[in-house]
Amino acid sequence: MLGNRAQVTDCDSLPCDAPGWAPVKTPPSIGPNHPPAEPVRPVPVPPDQRTGEAPTPDSALGDDAVADTAQPTDVGTGSDTIDFGNLDAAAFGLGASLASAGIQSGSFSAAPTMTGDLFGGGVSQVFGTQRVVFGETLQGFILNGQPSGSASALLGFGVGGPPSDIFTTGLGTDTTANTFINEFAILEPVPPSNATTSPGPGFVFEGGTAVFLGPGAFVDGDSWDVQYSYARSIGGLINEPVILAGPDVATRRVKIAENFSPEVRDRAYMNYSYFNNTFGGLGDVNRWVLGLEKILVDDMVSVEFRLPMATTLGSRQDINSPGQRNYELGNLTTIAKVVMLRDERSIWTAGIGVTAPLADDSRLMQGNQTLLRIRNEAVNLMPFAAVLKRLNEDIAVQLYTQVDVDVNGNEISGDLTGGPLPVLGRLRDSTLMHIDASYHHTLLRQSRRETIREVIGNAELHYTGSLENAGVVRGNGLTVTDLAERFDVVNATFSSHWVLGDNVVVTPGMSIPLTTGTNRQFNFEAILQLNYLR
Template sequence: MLPLRLLLTFMVTVVGMLFSTTGFAWQSTSVRPSVDFRDDAELTVADDEITLQDKTPAKPKDPPKPPTRPQTPPAPPSRPSIPPVPVPAQPQQPQPQFNPFVNPQPNQPYLARLSRAPDMFGDSFGSFTGLTFADPNTTSPDIKSSEIRLPKPGGPRVFKNEQSRAMPTDRVFGLYHHFQNAYRLETASANVDLFTLGFEKTFLEGNTSIELRMPLSNPVGLSTGVTGQSFQTHAAGDLIVTFKGLVYSDESQAVALGLAVNTPTGSDLNVTVNSVNSFTLKNDAAHLIPFVAYQAALNDDVFFNGFLQFDTPTNANSAQSRSGIGGAIVTNGSVTDQTLMYVDASFGYWLFRDDEAEFLQGLAGVLELHYTTALNRADNVDLTVVEFGATSGRYDVLNLTVGLQANIARNTLLRAAFVTPLTDSRNRFFDSEFSLAVVFQL
């Protein structure tokens, strides 16, 4: 029995050394739990049981490491939340609508220096009707003795550059013009006094406006006893309706486009030649007047106004001649007015300005140039004894205007100007002009 135990002990020792050398753990069903053979272990066999005891003394447990970071104490219990106090809703201010045709910035208010810049004075008279008549002592009607200048049917025309500017304005105004030697017969001339009443009303937040003007002139009658020439006009003029809208504006300049419509509401022109033959030029034609207006405030004291406009007739005026006093109509015809172009420039300077003054709040001086030219030759109608139409064919008129504006109280403007032609007698509509205007800004 003893040799068998020694043999088993020897075999177990050899096998354990082999497994320990190769790194494998040996496991047997008769051994519980599994045992690793190490140098620091002691193997014992007793009663068919093998035990392995560790000879390494037990190491004391390491003390717990203190925490590297101080622990945050628990937060105290939160207070119950207080419901927010309701804030009354503020009334929403109305936002101005954006007009893409006017301003890169929606309806930015214009600075005062642009809105208070004075209007252009103008030099309005329009043009005249020429009449060439035959000498009654000649046997041939083709031999003409003289040319005279007569009013156009409907009287003098008032154009958009007259007492106007690019910026739409709420206003009511009254205008007076005196034209010296505006109409001429062979041996006589006539002056013209023109009165104009009008108003302008803005809409679409002040970016556009409509304006009405009604001119009224003194009835003009002129005759010469030598040749028997005479003509007669009446007071009613042509009603003018103008539409204007801003296409660009900022704090110092504004550009507007517009269209004026000259309606044929005025009187006809009646002419008598040789004391026997009478002629009538009807007021039938409506005129369209498109324009471009520019306005600038160069600084607090200097300002500028500019206009470019065209006067185009839409139809002709009919002409009639009668033979003898109360005679029947002999001939008929028609004559079309010329198309005119107007170029106007106005520079001004504030001589004095005090917005806090009780009476006189400002005084401005203005210097203007006005150029008028015909874009086509005159149309004429031959009525045997007379020939209606412009006598000079085409013409170029240049006038100089010097004006003064006084700002009275808050919204009242008093304006006065003097106009003188810079061209010769064949290229002028009058010898001189004086104008007076009263404007109430609303």
């Protein structure tokens, strides 16, 4: 929608160039649903006291009358009253000259968007012990010439027939107190062997036993129950924990302040962010967000939808070769925004966002077998409030606060031995607080004939902190939690809005972390945002 332009009376009763008369502009309308004021009749203009002559119509109108033929040179002319219901240049006291220069109605000239900063991609760390047990009934043969039933016998067991693949070690014992030797410790099978050896990297042989299955003293060819196991630790002092993408790894946590303004408006937009060297082993991440905002009640209420997607750590990871990357779709976020208060130079907005589970569950796999599953069931409520204040026609500031509460959590089930997956509990994300401030300064204004109508520079400071310790789920030898127990993230963002024509705003920017350790979520974020305004 084009900005309103000051209306000029039709001089039907008196010629507009009659001495002592000048046309007077009609005030702009006060909102998209309000009709313009009635045309104002020509009024007498006293003669110039220095010359004694009546002013010409052009001199009575001033620079505003030629806005379409010259660039504005005096942005201070016009009314000083801001009309947030009809957000154009004239409503902000910039005069009809800027209105004619094509400032967007209800958009960036009056209430520019905050750019944002948050990475928000979620990962969990998994600790535990994975144990793999092998057992089989095998025939045992005495290999060292000892008599049957001797505690000093060396037994060999062939898997699938001779030759022997598994061997006993040490002296046999009587575990049944019937005076007969019935149990031996066994050595780790060594490849090449028909017996199952280590199931993967990091596994350590825990030992095993061969237990005689018959009565009395054993002899060559008797049956034995042979059991042994391998185990590896996940996490702890030696091995790093498995990093598993949380459900909705494309975002997981949503900051509404990204590409956000307190003003309600009709728009479609796209956010792109490149995160360099993100924490938690995710590497470089490319993320896109498609968004749509629609006004439901003029000047008062809008609803917004956001759908993220990213190339990042995949939602399925293999325990033997972690780090697989994939294209991931995120959860859908719906945001309701209500204008609570307007005055001449400020606007206050409040609302709430809700996430709906849409992304894939997270799975830790071993081949085609699921060892751990995190179901995508979390529902987050995100109440927020924002205020924008225009200090003058060139400068505006914004302050934004949001709380993010996971009210449901995600169900976790797992068994590292590869059996059925029992439910271990629900992992709930920590409650977060966001506080964001931005400064906007208009650097360039040009006439409506120019492709680049306006350039606005932005400087922003963003804080995100956890209000409670991270949740932990333990069970079945597993521990699942977040990468950090608590965190306090502070980032600075610098960007510029380029208003192109009547409908398009392009915003390049860069976000830089100001903290270290787990509070530093990336090295830098390169940002590009595109808004199409109605």
